[in-house]
Amino acid sequence: QGLLAEIQRDxxxxxxxxxxxxxxxAADLRKRSFDPDALAKTxxxxxxxxxxxxxLLLGVR
Incomplete structure (x- = not known):
């Protein structure tokens, strides 16, 4: 649950x-700037x- 909450916090x-x-x-995404260094650190x-x-499916957990 914690991991799902972290993912949805974007x-x-x-x-x-x-x-x-x-x-x-698509046009709005092209206009947006992204910081590659910050993305790499996530x-x-x-x-x-x-x-x-x-x-879970394999029964390990």
């Missing part, structure tokens, strides 16, 4: 733009979630 505006494709959303949250699900 930028709501960015989530809205990436939720479904539209030409307007943890691999979805990968951690995937690992936890796999462990």
């Amino acid at each position: 930028d709501a505006g960015l989530e809205r733009l990436m939720s479904a494709y539209s030409p307007k959303a 943890q691999m949250r979805y990968e951690k979630l995937d690992q936890m699900v796999q462990e």
Whole structure:
């Protein structure tokens, strides 16, 4: 639950733009600036979630 809360804590505006494709959303994403260094420092949250699900399915957890 904690990992899901961490994942959902992201930028709501960015989530809205990436939720479904539209030409307007694509244009808005192009206008937005991203800091590659800051993005590289974020943890691999979805990968951690995937690992936890796999462990649950395989009976490790």
